[in-house]
Amino acid sequence: MPKAKKEKGKIRIIPLGGLHEIGKNITVIEYENDMIAVDCGLAFPDEDMLGVDLVIPDITYLEQNADRLRGIFLTHGHEDHIGAIPYALRTVNAPVYGTKLTLGILKHKLEEHSLPWEPDLRTVNAGTTVRAGALNVEFIRVNHSIADACCLAIHTPLGTIVHTGDFKLDITPIEGEMMNITRLGELGNKGVLLLMCESTNAERAGFAPSEKKVGASLEYVFTKNADKRIVIATFSSNVHRVQQIIDISARHGRKVAVTGRSMLNIVGAAVELGYMKVPKDTLIDIGDIKRYRPSEITLITTGSQGEPMSALYRMAYSDHQQVTLGRNDLVILSSHAIPGNEKLVGRVINELARNGVEVLHDAALEVHASGHACAEELKLMQALTKPRYFMPIHGEFRHMAANRELALEMGMPDRNIFLSDIGKVLEIDAKGARFAGAVPAGQVLVDGYGVGDVGNIVLRDRKHLSQDGLIVVVATVDEERSQLLSGPDIVSRGFVYVRENEPLMEEARKIVLKSIEKCLGGRQSRDRVHLKNTVRDELSKFLFARTGRKPMVLPVIMNV
Numbered sequence: 151m152p153k154a155k156k157e158k159g160k161i162r163i164i165p166l167g168g169l170h171e172i173g174k175n176i177t178v179i180e181y182e183n184d185m186i187a188v189d190c191g192l193a194f195p196d197e198d199m200l201g202v203d204l205v206i207p208d209i210t211y212l213e214q215n216a217d218r219l220r221g222i223f224l225t226h227g228h229e230d231h232i233g234a235i236p237y238a239l240r241t242v243n244a245p246v247y248g249t250k251l252t253l254g255i256l257k258h259k260l261e262e263h264s265l266p267w268e269p270d271l272r273t274v275n276a277g278t279t280v281r282a283g284a285l286n287v288e289f290i291r292v293n294h295s296i297a298d299a300c301c302l303a304i305h306t307p308l309g310t311i312v313h314t315g316d317f318k319l320d321i322t323p324i325e326g327e328m329m330n331i332t333r334l335g336e337l338g339n340k341g342v343l344l345l346m347c348e349s350t351n352a353e354r355a356g357f358a359p360s361e362k363k364v365g366a367s368l369e370y371v372f373t374k375n376a377d378k379r380i381v382i383a384t385f386s387s388n389v390h391r392v393q394q395i396i397d398i399s400a401r402h403g404r405k406v407a408v409t410g411r412s413m414l415n416i417v418g419a420a421v422e423l424g425y426m427k428v429p430k431d432t433l434i435d436i437g438d439i440k441r442y443r444p445s446e447i448t449l450i451t452t453g454s455q456g457e458p459m460s461a462l463y464r465m466a467y468s469d470h471q472q473v474t475l476g477r478n479d480l481v482i483l484s485s486h487a488i489p490g491n492e493k494l495v496g497r498v499i500n501e502l503a504r505n506g507v508e509v510l511h512d513a514a515l516e517v518h519a520s521g522h523a524c525a526e527e528l529k530l531m532q533a534l535t536k537p538r539y540f541m542p543i544h545g546e547f548r549h550m551a552a553n554r555e556l557a558l559e560m561g562m563p564d565r566n567i568f569l570s571d572i573g574k575v576l577e578i579d580a581k582g583a584r585f586a587g588a589v590p591a592g593q594v595l596v597d598g599y600g601v602g603d604v605g606n607i608v609l610r611d612r613k614h615l616s617q618d619g620l621i622v623v624v625a626t627v628d629e630e631r632s633q634l635l636s637g638p639d640i641v642s643r644g645f646v647y648v649r650e651n652e653p654l655m656e657e658a659r660k661i662v663l664k665s666i667e668k669c670l671g672g673r674q675s676r677d678r679v680h681l682k683n684t685v686r687d688e689l690s691k692f693l694f695a696r697t698g699r700k701p702m703v704l705p706v707i708m709n710v
Contacts (some may be wrong), residue, residue: 158579158580159181159182159284159307159308159579160181160182160308160577160578160579161179161180161181161306161308161311161343161344161577161578161579162178162179162180162181162575162576162577162578162586163177163178163179163311163344163346163541163570163575163576163577163578164177164178164179164180164211164573164574164575164576164589164591165177165178165543165570165571165572165573165574165591166178166187166207166208166209166211166212166572166573166589166591167191167193167207167572167591167593168189168191168230168543168544168572169543169544169545169550169570169571169572170546170547170550170571170572171193171546171572172193172230172350172488172490172545172546173191173192173193173194173205173229173230174191174192174193174205174206174207174230174234174593175189175190175191175230175231175543175544176188176189176190176191176207176209176234177189177313177346177543178211178212179285179304179311179313180215180218181283181284181285181306181307181308182284183218183283183284184218184220184282184283184284184285185215185218185219185220186219186220186221186222186223186282186285186287186304187212187219187221187222187223187244188222188223188225188302188313188315189222189223189224189225189231189232189315190207190209190222190224190231190232190234190235190238191207191228191229191230191231191232191233191234192204192205192206192229192230192233192234192596193205193206193230193593194457194488194490194491195595196490203596204233204595204596205593205594205595205596206233206234206237206238206593206594206596207234207572207591207592207593207594208590208591208592208593208594209234209238209241209242210590210591211589211590211591212238212242213241213242214590216241216242216243216244219242219244220244220245220282220283220285221244221245221246221247221272221280221282221287222235222238222244222245222246222247223247223248223280223282223287223302224246224247224248224249224252224253224256225299225300225301225302225313225315225316226249226252226294226296226298226299226300226315226316227248227251227252227254227255227256227296227298227387228296228316228387229387231315231316232248232252232255232256232259233259235256235259235260236259236260236262236263236265237263237594237596239260239263239265239267239269240263240265240266243266243267243270244270245270245271245272246269246270246271246272247272247274247280247287248271248272248273248274249273249274249275249276249289249298249299249300250273250275250298250423251296251297251298251389251419251420251423251425252298253271253273254419254420254422254423255387255415255416255419256271257271257419258415258416258418258419274289275289276289276290276291276298276300276330277289277290277291279305284306284307285304285305285306286304286305287302287303287304287305288302288303288304288305289302290302290303290330290333290334291326291327291329291330292314292315292317292318292329292330293317293318293319293320293323293328293329293521294315294316294317294318294521294522295316295318295361295385295387295388295390295391295519295520295521296387296388296389296390296521297325297326297389297390297420297425298425299315299316299317300315301313301314301315301317301334302315303333303337306343308343308578308579308580309341309342309343309344309538310337310340310341310342310343311342311343311344311345311346312334312337312342312344312345312346312535312537313346313543314345314346314347314348314523314531314543315348316348316350316521316522316544317329317348317522317523317527317531318358318520318521318522318523318524318527319331319357319358319523319527319530320358320360320361321360322360322361322362323360323361323390324361324362324365324390324393324394325390325393325425331530331534334531334534334535335534337534337535338533338534338535338536338537339536341536341538342535342536342537342538343537343538343539343578344537344538344539344540344541344578344583345531345532345535345537345539345540345541346541346543347528347531347532347540347541347542347543347553348522348523348528348543348544348545349528349542349543349544349545349549349550349552349553350522350523350544350545350549351520351522351523351524351525351528351549352524352525352528352542352545352549352550352552352553352555352556353525353548353549353552354520354524354525355524355525355526356524356525356526357524357526357527358519358520358521358522358523358524358527359516359519359520360519361390361391361394361519363516363519364391364394364484364516364517364518364519365394365398366516367516367517368382368394368395368398368482368484368517369398371480371482371510371517372398372399372402372404373402375480376402376445377444377445377478378444378445378478378479378480378508379444379445379447379448379449379478379479379480380399380404380447380448380449380479380480380482381448381449381451381462381465381473381475381479381480381481381482382395382448382449382450382451382481382482382484383451383452383453383454383462383481383482383483383484383485384450384454384484384485384518385454385485386410386412386413386415386416386417386452387412387416388521389416389417389420389425389426391484392413392417392420392426392450393426393427395448395450395484396426396428396429396432396433396450397429399432399448400429400432403446404445404446404447404448405431405432405433405434405439405442405446405447405448406428406432406433406434406447406448406449406450407433407434407435407436407438407439407447407448407449407450408433408436408449408450408451409436409449409450409451409452409461409470409472409473410451410452410453410460410461410462411452412452413450413451413452413461417450436449436472436473437472439472439473444478444479449473451465453465453498454483454484454485454495455485455487455488455491455494455495456487456491456493456494456495456496456497456498457494458494461473462481462498463498466498466501466502466505466507467501468505475502475505475507476505476506476507477506477507479507479508480507480508480509480510481502481507481508481509481510482509482510482511482517483495483499483509483510483511483517483518484517484518485518486518486520499511525552525556528553528556529556529559529560532556532557532560532562533560537562538566539566539567539568539578539583540554540557540562540566540567540568541567541568541569541570541576542554542557542567542569543570550569551569554567554569566583568583568585570585572591572592573588573589573590573591573592574588575587575588575589618644618645618699618700618701618702619642619643619644619645619646619699619701619702620642620643620644620645620701620702620704621640621641621642621643621645621658621689621693621701621702621703621704622640622641622642622643622704622705622706623637623638623639623640623662623685623689623703623704623705623706623707624637624638624639624640624641624706624708625637625638625639625662625666625705625706625707625708626707626708626709626710627666627670627681627707627708627709627710628709628710629670629678629709632670632671633670634663634666634667634670635710638659638662638663638666638685639659640655640658640659640662642655642701644701645693645699645701646697654696654697657692657696658689658692658693661688661689661692662685662688662689664688665684665685665688665689666681666685666707668684669681669684678707678709681705681707682705682707685703685705685707686703686705689703690703
């Protein structure tokens with residue numbers, strides 16, 4: 151195994167997201183006074199994050215060290231790797247490096263945000279090395295489910311760190327070349343200090359299938375369903391998949407319409423930058439589909455993860471302005487459900503089936519190929535790079551643990567494998583590697599235009615409201631005269647239907663009235679805060695005793 155050089159400095163590796171979770175990928179790597187960030191992605195909210203739109207990483211540590219941040223380096227253009235960049239650039243003004251398509255997608259995203267400064271976006275190619283203070287960041291071509299993906303070799307005075315990003319080994323890629331295993335092997339022969347390797351598919355044996363297999367499956371589906379309109383939902387960022395769908399549609403004499411905001415944006419960027427080639431007169435506007443017979447149309451749409459308000463979701467629930475699905479349609483889900491999205495996907499499939507729509511998905515036919523390395527490819531990455539230390543990244547704990555087992559299988563000593571967590575610092579110097587403390591890290595919730603203003607207390611209140619509803623008590627008092635001037639009136643929302651529970655509500659009103667009169671009758675109890683708390687406590691006890699439920703009780707006591 152290669153040994154670290156006798157340098158006095160220390161490398162610190164700090165994942166701020168992407169560990170023990172899917173998405174929100176961001177890692178900080180620093181040497182002495184120089185720091186870089188690799189990726190800055192978002193995650194989608196869990197079911198218990200009611201009303202939350204997006205989850206982004208807490209970048210407090212970057213903000214605190216903005217003067218040392220030499221750049222943000224992007225491995226590829228997926229949302230879980232670039233989606234939080236517009237939010238990060240509100241407070242951190244650092245150059246952003248990425249390949250042409252990655253930055254093309256990012257530019258579209260940044261147009262929707264108002265930033266305090268002009269973003270400094272710097273385009274690089276696979277093979278480019280960028281100097282970032284004492285660190286040199288080399289972009290190395292890999293295959294993934296989006297074009298222009300790279301892994302990074304970060305050359306430091308202590309040795310080389312390889313950050314794989316998301317990758318797979320596709321020997322027959324749709325466009326471009328296969329992963330640059332030659333360069334990875336060269337780095338391995340020179341000595342790799344640390345391999346940070348993605349873990350998403352570590353539990354899957356074998357190799358991820360080539361994207362060309364999907365093309366063959368889709369060709370078969372188009373041939374067998376020549377009389378139907380075909381609707382294909384896939385990830386908007388998978389331009390190679392979209393390219394294959396367009397090419398197959400053109401061969402079968404079909405026009406192609408694209409729907410879904412992100413799909414329109416990314417296809418537009420890919421065509422503009424030359425990553426997609428559309429046969430003449432094949433693409434049509436979604437508004438023109440009624441001019442053609444069903445057998446002459448292919449629709450490419452977003453919503454493969456069952457996201458509420460996505461184009462496919464709206465089609466399934468008959469809420470799409472231009473498309474109504476029925477028995478003459480075939481829907482193909484050309485994707486795997488991201489862990490945690492299975493219920494959403496199942497809900498959409500059930501609704502489509504209820505409307506008589508035939509649905510094909512990967513369980514029935516090979517209409518999707520993962521962009522993530524399976525076990526044999528992960529072992530190949532280790533064999534090529536021959537790292538001294540190993541850190542699994544990108545995945546839930548079980549994925550990272552499976553990746554650790556693969557490293558042990560490859561002969562890596564257990565003491566050299568570091569299963570980390572967000573915010574945890576891995577320190578490497580000439581003496582070895584060890585965990586050394588932690589930095590501020592976590593998640594920030596985005597709700598509408600609000601960033602970070604929804605926290606645990608607000609979520610707890612939303613959950614409470616969703617489970618038991620709300621009771622509002624309104625009364626007007628004269629504290630000086632100790633008189634109740636009006637009310638109390640009780641308003642119920644999400645608790646019981648008032649018209650069908652008038653005896654209960656009348657009894658509740660009497661409880662409140664008694665509580666107010668009791669408070670107004672005592673000198674120490676006239677304080678309005680005490681009055682509100684008494685009303686809330688007494689009414690809550692009564693309602694729980696009578697119904698077994700605990701609605702949120704909100705007293706509105708006005709003083710005149």
